[in-house]
Amino acid sequence: MRSRMFVISIVAVLLLAVQGTVANPGGNGDGDRDFNCAGSCHGDPSFNQQSSAEISINSSSESFAGTAYQFEVTISNSELSSNRLLGAFLLSSTNGNGDHPEDNGWNIIQDPNGGTSNYVESVVPSSGSINLVWILETPQESMSTELFVEIHHGASPNEMNRAFFGLSEPHQIEVIPVPENLPGFAADWSAPSYRTTGDTSPIILLTQNTTSVEVLWMLEGESQSHETLVELVEENKWLAHLPATMGDTVIIYQVKTSNQEFEIAQPWLTMGTKEPDFDGTLWGARMQGLASTLIILAIIVNLQAILQPQRYRGKMDHTSIVDPSTVTSPSNTQIHSNEYPDRLVKYDEYPDLLWDPVEEEWVKEPNLDDD
Amino acid sequence: MYAIPFHHLVVGLVTGTSTLACISSIVAWLSTYFSNGDRVRIYFDNAAYVSAIAAIPLMPIAVISGTLSMGNPGGDAMSYNKFLFTGLTTGFLLSLIVGRWRFGPNVWLDKRLGVLQGLCAIGALICVTILGSIGGKMSLGKSTMDLIPFWPQFNQSIVLNQWFSLFMFLLGIFAITITFRLGPEINQLSSSDD
Numbered sequence: 330m331r332s333r334m335f336v337i338s339i340v341a342v343l344l345l346a347v348q349g350t351v352a353n354p355g356g357n358g359d360g361d362r363d364f365n366c367a368g369s370c371h372g373d374p375s376f377n378q379q380s381s382a383e384i385s386i387n388s389s390s391e392s393f394a395g396t397a398y399q400f401e402v403t404i405s406n407s408e409l410s411s412n413r414l415l416g417a418f419l420l421s422s423t424n425g426n427g428d429h430p431e432d433n434g435w436n437i438i439q440d441p442n443g444g445t446s447n448y449v450e451s452v453v454p455s456s457g458s459i460n461l462v463w464i465l466e467t468p469q470e471s472m473s474t475e476l477f478v479e480i481h482h483g484a485s486p487n488e489m490n491r492a493f494f495g496l497s498e499p500h501q502i503e504v505i506p507v508p509e510n511l512p513g514f515a516a517d518w519s520a521p522s523y524r525t526t527g528d529t530s531p532i533i534l535l536t537q538n539t540t541s542v543e544v545l546w547m548l549e550g551e552s553q554s555h556e557t558l559v560e561l562v563e564e565n566k567w568l569a570h571l572p573a574t575m576g577d578t579v580i581i582y583q584v585k586t587s588n589q590e591f592e593i594a595q596p597w598l599t600m601g602t603k604e605p606d607f608d609g610t611l612w613g614a615r616m617q618g619l620a621s622t623l624i625i626l627a628i629i630v631n632l633q634a635i636l637q638p639q640r641y642r643g644k645m646d647h648t649s650i651v652d653p654s655t656v657t658s659p660s661n662t663q664i665h666s667n668e669y670p671d672r673l674v675k676y677d678e679y680p681d682l683l684w685d686p687v688e689e690e691w692v693k694e695p696n697l698d699d700d
Numbered sequence: 701m702y703a704i705p706f707h708h709l710v711v712g713l714v715t716g717t718s719t720l721a722c723i724s725s726i727v728a729w730l731s732t733y734f735s736n737g738d739r740v741r742i743y744f745d746n747a748a749y750v751s752a753i754a755a756i757p758l759m760p761i762a763v764i765s766g767t768l769s770m771g772n773p774g775g776d777a778m779s780y781n782k783f784l785f786t787g788l789t790t791g792f793l794l795s796l797i798v799g800r801w802r803f804g805p806n807v808w809l810d811k812r813l814g815v816l817q818g819l820c821a822i823g824a825l826i827c828v829t830i831l832g833s834i835g836g837k838m839s840l841g842k843s844t845m846d847l848i849p850f851w852p853q854f855n856q857s858i859v860l861n862q863w864f865s866l867f868m869f870l871l872g873i874f875a876i877t878i879t880f881r882l883g884p885e886i887n888q889l890s891s892s893d894d
Contacts, residue, residue, distance in 0.1 A: 607775065607776050607777055607780070607857075607859075608859060609774050609775065609776075609777070609780040609857060609859045610774055610775070610862060611767070611773050611774035611775070612774075612862060613774065613780075613859065613860070613861075613862040613865055614773070614774035614779070614780045614783035614784070615774070615783060616862060616865035616866050616868075616869050617783065617784060617787065617859075617860050617865040617868070618763075618783040618784055618786055618787030619787060619869050619872070620787070620865055620866075620868035620869040620871075620872050621784060621787035621788050621791060621868075622787040622788070622790045622791040622794070622872070623791070623869065623871075623872025623873060623875065623876055624791070624868065624871070624872045624875070625787075625788060625791025625792060625795065626791050626794050626795050626798070626872075626876060627872060627875035627876050627879055629791075629792075629795035629798075629799070629816065629820060630795065630798055630799075630876070630879045630880070630883075631875075631879055631883070632816055633795075633798070633799050633802065633803070633813060633816060633886075634879070634883045634884050634886065636810075636812040636813055636816060637803070637810075637813065637884070637886060638810055638812075638813075638889065
């Protein structure tokens, strides 16, 4: 009977747990996923519901083959779960399999969270709108292709425990062959990943087929970009004066390369801040360690000499300047008292005198008088 | 190949002897504040003196074995700080030995000198603890100082210019020479000097 009750309790707990875990309210983490997560709760007609979110794609509809391409989408949604989590997919089809952009010749260089996934999870700000950017490399061959954005989210309150989903309109992109004089970064140039804290030195940009460069920058989390000063050093070599950053600040910047025929906005690049390199050396450390040993020793040995008791005794002892003729004999009462002779101090240097520390005076040696 | 285990061995010895010297010194000093502390003072004074003398030759061996067991010694703030704190520890321990050697076993009985010896011992103990903590942090990722609620910034260091360090080193030698050659005469203290 007891074991039967135990089994029933376990089954009841499991059933209750299933009821409490509709979809994945805490998200699944970034990853590579196909349309509708291959039959997830958001894709199941018995659980899902169409999202009221607006999905707006703000990207170029034309790109050169094998070049960097910035895919930007703005999602506005007032209907979210209490943790405001939103999952967004970048897809090249809506078949339910083979939907990853890489299955259609695209390559993800950077996702909105800094990784290389086609599915990312983000917390939507209180404004209800979020901007997501994927940096992609276009297919190597010219073609006409399209990209989609799908979103998954919850709602609060969500009495029916619905899993919401939304899908954007397809975004058509014409991938065209690269012209010969296309302005862009030099093949041997790589963007610096970090800059030392407080460093105001400009970053060097190497370009090709470029007659003009414009650089925009903003701090991570900002939405307003600023233009910075760019200097031409020599042909296709430029200095961009980005402001110094401190702590763990991340600066993002975009280079626009142009010539008489083309103006190309390169993808936004990210540059972190790091602590300055340590400039200590082994010999410097050895020398500084030894110096501190000797300095500490010198200070303390000097303090020992200053604080030694003989030094103070020397100051107080004026025996050498006493004139023996001024020394008075003790009175009879002093001599016959037991206390008085005990307190007199004899010094070898003055055999016929005794020092009275109470009266602070020299007295004649009484035994000498008797002789 | 054997540098790392040898360094661990020497570090264990140097840390143990230094800590024993410091704690024994502090106990010897504190014993003077108790009327019946003479016997304790004599024991701990001897222990402090012997262990401090034993720690001094082990210090350079620990530094050399540590240098050989590291990829880039002094090239980062943590290892640089190890050199600095080794220097400070050696300075405090040498001061402790010099004081004990010049003034004798009754150095603790003099109020001023006793305090100075006690402060040297405390300084050396703090430096040894920091030294061990940096070593533990570098090799194990954990240290004694994890017990305190904040981790001091030992991943930063005060780096002096190499030439200025050389100047400080020469100044130290000059100061030591002047102190021992031209300083006042030092006599061992008798028990009535307190």
